[in-house]
Amino acid sequence: MAWSTRELADLAGTTVNTVRHYHRLGLLAQPDRTANGYKHYGIAHLVRLLRIRRLATLGVPLGDIALVAQGGDETPAALQAVDAQLTERIAELQRARADIAAILREGAPADSPRGFESVASRLSEADRSILHIYTRLYDQEALDDLRRMVEAEPSRSDDEFDALPADADEATRERLATELAPSLVQHLDDYPWLTDPTMHAARDDTVTQQTFVEAVVELYNAAQIDVLSRATRIAHERRGSEAAAGEPALDEGRDQFAEGERAEP
Known part of the structure; x- marks a missing residue:
């Protein structure tokens, strides 16, 4: 036939x-x-x-x-390699199912960063974006701490910061930085590694620093970056620290943003 x-x-x-x-x-x-x-x-x-x-x-x-x-001597090893790949793939699918369940349960955006489904729906677009970047820069222990930080109930100041326009006046910036500082103090007390984030960096320190700075400059406007820098400085002053570990990066981000503004026609 x-x-x-x-x-x-x-x-x-x-x-x-x-x-x-x-x-x-x-x-x-x-x-x-x-x-x-x-x-x-x-x-x-x-x-x-x-x-x-x-x-x-x-x-x-x-x-x-x-x-x-051909069924030769290489066949068992080849099948074992396939089995290992399938085992890994099954684990990936199980994680995906767990993530989907969390997204549906929490009513979170479908592209929420893994582990942040419970809070993603109330975060700003910029905050969700930077959390995505953090998942590639820091280890799981750091990410667990970050999740606990954002799980705290948002304050009125958090909402105002999210809506802060780029041309916010000096008084508004200083007031908002002062209001945000106490929560930063609490975070620094609860998670001491924040003063030296390289302890939990998943990548090269230089790559982590550069990516962080570029992300801040890209995702937040000039006034927001200024408020973050001021709030960080105030927080470290209140804790009796002379050097703010996170401050240089924020200052550098603010300076880069300013340079970009001046370069525009």
Whole structure:
């Protein structure tokens, strides 16, 4: 009995394009053609195609199928490698399901940073964005602490900071910085590593610092950066510290923003 490409693909539960792809990879031999040019596949092609499909459904990469199909000494190791990859993939899928459950339960934005689903819906766009960046800069212990910080009930000052216009006047900036400082003092008391964030950096210190500065400049306006810098300075003064660990980065971010403003036509 002979089948056309479409008939073979249908019988094997796949598509014509897949059959053609296997031909291009050399996994499936080309069949003989009739006088009018039509391909005619036989039992041998069907069996070979079914075996290829079986290995593919097991997760064997197409590039390894020819080797695995030979059944040599390399086959067990190749299958064990596939099993390890599947184990990792299953873990990823389970984490994804847990994340989706948390997003639905908390009514959070679908792209909420992992672990921050419970608070994401009340954070500003800038805060959510910078948390995404933090997940790539800091280790899990630091991220857990950050989550606890933002889980605290937002204050009126937090809301005002989120809405602060870039041209906010001097009095508003100073007042808002003074109002925000106590919460920064509390954070520094509760999480001493904030005075030296490199303790929990997941990447090179220089990369972490540069990325942080660029993120602050990009995500917050000039007045917000100024308020953050002032509030940090006040917080460290209240704690009796002469040097604010987070302050240089904020000052640098403010200066970079100012340079960008001056450079605009």
